[in-house]
Amino acid sequence: MTVAHRFLEFCSDHLAKVNAAGLTTAIRKVSGSSLSRKINLNGQLVTNFCSLNYMGYGDDERVISAMLENVQKYGTGLASSRTVLDSEQHCLFEDELALFKRSSGCKLINTGYNASYGIMEILCKSPNSFGVRSGLPRAHVFYDALVHASIRESLGNNQINSTAYKHLNYDNLEDRISKNKEDEITKFIVTDSIFSMHGGIADVKKLLEIAKKYDALLILDNAHSDGIYGREGRGIAEMQGITSEEDLKYIFNAGTLSKTFSQMGGFITLPKDFSDVVPLSHYGYIFSVALPTFQVATLRTVLAMIIGEDGDRRRRKLHDTSEFLRHTLKEKGFDIGNSVSHIAPVMVGDEGVCKRAEHSLVEKGIFVKAIHWPAVKKGGALLRLALTANHDFEDVEHLTESLVRVRDKLRF
Ligand SMILES: Cc1ncc(COP(=O)(O)O)c(C=O)c1O
Structure with a gap:
């Protein structure tokens, strides 16, 4: 039997087991x-x-009309990487998203999955040849055991030092982080702000307290909370009263444009000096065509509606x-x-x-x-x-x- 036949046989056996x-x-x-x-x-x-059309913007008549107008105006796609030809709409939307999350910098990423995957890679990967991590000490990531698959995959594939803590159990997190004695290490705490399958909410205030106590940074995946929680929809941090500039410096965010925004794409917010390096270092940004301009222009309309x-x-x-x-x-x-x-x-x-x-x-x-x-x-x-x-x-x-x-x- 050839390898091709063996492989096909393996596939049909596997499917039979799944169906059984x-x-x-x-x-x-x-x-x-x-x-x-x-x-x-x-x-x-x-x-x-x-449906993850949480706020109902995906079938809103005004959003659909805006999108049709934007297709007329901008055509069907961007048809290049932004490192080749950038677009004003993309840059404006990034500025607006940075403001939305009260951060100094933002980068659009092509999916929410890649935003969460990418933020781990960009911030936590061991020093790599692309330059973004050079000069920063190695990272150790402490993550909620039920954090989204995109983050777990990134930790594994990028061989990032990491330790899971029990789901929403911050005593367990503190126990783990306090026992970490590595020198010259940047500690990150990573969690979903709302957990996609079970609907639990992270206590970001508590996490921030722990981050400060152990000199760590906090990364939030806000896929299921941005736009929905907080007075102006800025997410769980806003809902829990974390609004001071000083506190927000500890928090980096990954978000999606597929749920509350009901379109497609993702974004990360980081200090500007760091987000400005993304176009020089993140392969998903450099070697992939960016979101279509008509979509980004429409997303700007949706963001204005979300805040208002x-x-x-x-x-x-x-x-x-x-x-x-x-x-x-x-x-x-x-x-x-x-x-x-x-x-x-x-x-x-x-x-x-x-x-x-x-x-x-x-x-x-x-x-x-x-x-x-x-x-x-x-x-x-x-x-x-x-x-x-x-x-x-x-x-x-x-x-x-x-x-x-x-x-x-x-x-x-
Ligand atoms: C917590 C979380 N992060 C990221 C993603 C990926 O987002 P997207 O589907 O927009 O790629 C999801 C998807 O459901 C998610 O639940």
Whole structure:
């Protein structure tokens, strides 16, 4: 048997095992928009609780009109790396994002994943040939055990010295960081500000206190919180009252443009002197075409809406429905872990049962995704409920009542 045949055989065996475990890889396909409150799933209209269109800007008429105008104005793409031909719109948006996160510097990165992956590489990788790290001591990263895969992958692939601390357990973090006796080391604490699968929120105030005590810097992945939390949507740090310039100097951020902004792309905010080096050092920036200009121009419109009254109104609605969802789920006896946000998991455990629950909910006109390994630990399958500002209280009632019926049928 040739290597090509052996490989194909391995692939079909693997797929058979995945299917046998009830983890079919068949992804549901939506015809029409996938980010609306109601979506068309194989001809059936269902209420969508999977979209990360958290603030509802992805199907907002004004945003869509602005985007159409911007395509007319700027064409379909940038068609070059920004190191070859830069764009005014990209630079203006970076300045606005830096201001949004109260940082002195910002760089756009092509996806949220690459922003989180990249910020670790840029700040923490051992001295490399590209120059950005030269002169800085080696890094040691202390990270929440449930931090996003992009960060864990970057730590591993870049061979960055790192230690995990127990999820949201800051005594454990302090224990780990206080035992680190490496000389000439830059310590970083890394966490998601909202955890994507379980909906827990990091105590950034506490983390900042620990960072200061042990002379460390803090890196936040704000993919699920920017735009939604804080008075002006500036994120969890703003919500927790961290607004002084002095405190914000300790915090570096990675963000996405795919969730609250409902488009695509990511960004990192760093002190300007550091972010200015990115075009000289970060291969993902140098050797890849940047986001299309029409998109960046539209993202600027969305950011203005997020900060303003429009964002305020959407935030209030989303917080009210989220509180109602968590309260109702708990009242009905569901285990929602440590969720205190617009993301609420319903813990199921068994992967097969969780998948069956997903199917049963579709029959009741609800689309909720069963999440299983590798997104969560084996045996820790859950139904991930995500609310957006487009959902109403009636949607939440329909969801929770359907969940009760499905739980009674499947006995989880
Ligand atoms: C915490 C976190 N960071 C980064 C990302 C990647 O963002 P994007 O999908 O925009 O690449 C995600 C994706 O869901 C995420 O949950």
